[in-house]
Amino acid sequence: MSGTYLGMPAFPEAAREAVGNRILRDNLRHATHTIRAKRAKAVAEVSDWAELREAGKRIKDHTLRHLDRYLERLEESVTAAGGVVHWAADAAEANEIVTELVKMTGESEVVKVKSMATQEIGLNEALEAAGIRAYETDLAELIVQLGKDRPSHILVPAIHRNRGEIRDIFRSEMSEWGRPAPEGLTDTPAELAEAARLHLREKFLRAKVGISGANFMVAETGTMVVVESEGNGRMCLTLPETLISVVGIEKIVPTWRDLEVFLQTLPRSSTAERMNPYTSTWTGTTDQDGPGTFHLVLLDNGRSDTLADEVGRQALRCIRCSACLNVCPVYERAGGHAYGSVYPGPIGAILSPQLRGTGSEIDASLPYASSLCGACYEVCPVAIDIPEVLVHLRERVVEGGEATRAGNKVVLRPAKGHAAERAAMRAARWAFTHPGVLRTGQRAASRTRRFHPRTLPGPGRAWSGSRDLPPVPAEPFRDWWQRTRGQKGGAE
Ligand code: SF4
Numbered sequence: 001m002s003g004t005y006l007g008m009p010a011f012p013e014a015a016r017e018a019v020g021n022r023i024l025r026d027n028l029r030h031a032t033h034t035i036r037a038k039r040a041k042a043v044a045e046v047s048d049w050a051e052l053r054e055a056g057k058r059i060k061d062h063t064l065r066h067l068d069r070y071l072e073r074l075e076e077s078v079t080a081a082g083g084v085v086h087w088a089a090d091a092a093e094a095n096e097i098v099t100e101l102v103k104m105t106g107e108s109e110v111v112k113v114k115s116m117a118t119q120e121i122g123l124n125e126a127l128e129a130a131g132i133r134a135y136e137t138d139l140a141e142l143i144v145q146l147g148k149d150r151p152s153h154i155l156v157p158a159i160h161r162n163r164g165e166i167r168d169i170f171r172s173e174m175s176e177w178g179r180p181a182p183e184g185l186t187d188t189p190a191e192l193a194e195a196a197r198l199h200l201r202e203k204f205l206r207a208k209v210g211i212s213g214a215n216f217m218v219a220e221t222g223t224m225v226v227v228e229s230e231g232n233g234r235m236c237l238t239l240p241e242t243l244i245s246v247v248g249i250e251k252i253v254p255t256w257r258d259l260e261v262f263l264q265t266l267p268r269s270s271t272a273e274r275m276n277p278y279t280s281t282w283t284g285t286t287d288q289d290g291p292g293t294f295h296l297v298l299l300d301n302g303r304s305d306t307l308a309d310e311v312g313r314q315a316l317r318c319i320r321c322s323a324c325l326n327v328c329p330v331y332e333r334a335g336g337h338a339y340g341s342v343y344p345g346p347i348g349a350i351l352s353p354q355l356r357g358t359g360s361e362i363d364a365s366l367p368y369a370s371s372l373c374g375a376c377y378e379v380c381p382v383a384i385d386i387p388e389v390l391v392h393l394r395e396r397v398v399e400g401g402e403a404t405r406a407g408n409k410v411v412l413r414p415a416k417g418h419a420a421e422r423a424a425m426r427a428a429r430w431a432f433t434h435p436g437v438l439r440t441g442q443r444a445a446s447r448t449r450r451f452h453p454r455t456l457p458g459p460g461r462a463w464s465g466s467r468d469l470p471p472v473p474a475e476p477f478r479d480w481w482q483r484t485r486g487q488k489g490g491a492e
Pocket of ligand 1: 269317318319320321322323324325347376379380381382383384
């Protein structure tokens with residue numbers, strides 16, 4: 001993923017700063033509670049929501065199971081419709097392809113539709129290094145870009161900013177990127193939106209190259225789909241002469257019939273709308289209508305590795321609605337930046353360690369950034385069992401060592417931390433595989449139970465401080481069984 005996040009500290013450390021920032025906490029609390037209440041109302045209107053959710057899950061699982069077949073079908077359809085398909089194994093390759101494509105047009109600036117995939121690969125930074133300026137056109141992305149900031153939410157990347165902060169950013173930064181903010185700009189939503197509209201309009205009209213992602217790709221016709229609320233996407237997708245779309249390979253659906261399900265569940269789950277204000281679809285190129293050249297860059301970047309994991313692969317069902325972020329008690333307090341990735345919140349905690357491996361401090365800590373309350377699973381429109389994947393990834397971090405990605409391969413190396421925990425598990429395994437030792441230990445524990453401490457000493461204090469140690473019975477179960485049933489307890 002983007003180099004912006006390299007060297008991030010582990011989640012607890014990164015979150016500490018955010019938790020201590022009262023303004024940030026207020027902004028997040030207000031925004032997440034508002035969106036979550038609206039979503040609940042919008043979902044309650046649909047009588048067959050549970051069936052839609054199940055249908056979405058099944059479609060995604062089926063498509064992922066036959067991903068190779070559907071991707072080939074998509075390539076054929078896009079090519080037949082006049083588009084050009086490129087395959088990118090990782091971020092570096094995708095950035096190289098896009099940079100070359102832009103250079104071939106002779107342009108030095110591009111307009112962008114909000115896209116998680118291009119943020120994931122750090123495309124803006126790669127283009128900048130090649131002397132190409134990328135302009136974000138989604139309002140929240142514009143705020144993030146002008147503020148030299150990082151997104152903190154999938155749907156509302158500037159959720160951590162309030163109106164006053166946005167006004168200040170517009171006033172001080174807009175002139176550096178193009179049309180300055182109007183004189184006397186206030187923090188009323190209408191004035192802020194108008195300032196952004198004026199600033200962006202001249203970029204839309206000038207740009208010859210547009211860059212987008214896609215929410216969905218329909219294999220049967222080679223159609224790309226972008227859903228958005230502001231109309232900036234429609235401008236980027238129709239006005240430039242060349243359009244380049246960078247899309248993760250998991251965004252594919254087989255047919256339009258399948259798409260229908262997600263066009264119902266996505267808007268209600270994300271913006272709490274009954275339908276999306278702007279749903280743009282395009283299929284290759286059409287003479288005299290929209291971009292004359294279309295390139296599709298299909299991005300792997302760790303998705304094949306994720307697909308190979310039977311438990312973890314369900315993360316690839318995600319349609320990036322952000323409902324899980326808005327109900328998460330950890331996200332609400334820690335904010336998005338602490339997750340060290342463009343994918344914050346519960347989905348980020350299971351997606352980033354799979355796409356990037358758990359080799360860095362931040363990625364090894366993300367599976368622990370959850371209370372496992374299950375609220376994320378309840379609201380997920382494709383029924384991703386996030387708590388299940390979190391526990392699975394914790395197991396990977398503790399038991400399997402750290403998985404790191406070398407090129408496009410996952411490499412396992414021994415874990416550095418958790419030495420005491422691993423030693424305790426090894427001792428437990430030894431005792432459980434030596435029944436005589438286990439029996440002697442149980443009897444000794446029963447006889448000395450009055451002298452057992454209520455809390456553990458040393459580093460174990462933190463663990464026992466928040467838990468009640470179970471009382472040791474006066475008589476071990478096996479002895480009780482033998483005494484009352486006259487049989488030997490358990491296999492020896
Ligand atoms: S995991 Fe589910 S709830 Fe979270 S963003 Fe993805 S689809 Fe939405």
